[in-house]
Amino acid sequence: MSSSVTSRCFMADSPSGCLRHIIMKIERNSLPFLQEICYFRVYSSNYRGVPGKLSQELDTIDARILDLIQHDASLSxxxxxxxxxxSSSPCWRRIKRMEEAGFILGRVTLINNHALGLNFEVIASVKLALPSRENLEAFEALVQNWPEVVECMTVTGAVDYSMHIVTTDMHAYDNFLRDKLLGSKLVSDVQSRIVIRVAKRTTALPLGLVRQTTKSSD
Structure with missing residues (x-):
């Protein structure tokens, strides 16, 4: 597949995404099962800056700040x-600069999906009938309106997309498969892998792998 269409879709980043609606509703109601853990989503594959600017713009202090807030954004x-x-002022300026530069993409609250009854997770490999640019764009537009899809990526290999789908049970997933995925008329094949147990799940990026400058921005 052409690299020009390689992208990632994060439903939580969309103002219309189901996750954000759930977060807002739960925060208003102060439900007890809300996990009081916040994080910043930092530099990732949908960063729109100039390639290589990460190491040019961030020093080791910036990287330490990012690592702290991506694990716990509730820190003052x-x-x-x-x-x-x-001191507080230069620290605030660094955070503000990284937000404006696009290294920090947003802040959300992590929710316990099991407490909500969203216990059924599927990793689906999706192949389009005709992976033309028009069909790829049409499919990705549809995905934005499917709240069950929490992550969708174009991938290399025999399929076009890998999707992480969260719903309540097998029946709900079957409805999603029939009504939305196959109902789109764009999909020719879906291989579904049901998640039995999550061995690791984190939103923290491996910032230790990023080379930083030694210059101070203060």
């Missing part, structure tokens, strides 16, 4: 500043 600026050895 004062707490972050103390941990990285800065």
């Amino acid at each position: 600026v004062a707490e972050i500043a103390e941990r990285v050895g800065l």
Whole structure:
């Protein structure tokens, strides 16, 4: 598949995404099963900056700040500043600069899907009948309106997309498969793998692999 269509779709980033609607509803109602864990989604494959600018714009202090807030975004600026050895004002300026530069994409609250009854997870490999640019764009537009899809990626190999789907049970997934995926008339084949147990799930990126500059931005 052409690299020009390789992208990632994050439903939580969409203002109309189901996850954001659930978050807003739960926060208003203060339900007890809400996990009080926040995180910043930082530099990822949908970053729109210039390639290579990550290592040019961030120093080691920036990387430490990002690592702190991607694990716990509830930390105050004062707490972050103390941990990285800065005063509050320059620490706040660094965070603001990284937000404006696109290294920090947003802040959300993580929700316990099992407490909500969203216990059925599927990794689906999807092949389009005709993977033309027009059909790829049409399919990706449909995906944006399917709240069951929490992640969708174009991939190399024999299929066109890998999708992470979350729903309540097998019956609900069967309805999604028939009504939406196959009902789109764009899909020729779906291989479904049911998730039995999640061995690891994290939103934290491996910032230790990123080369930072030694210059201070303050």
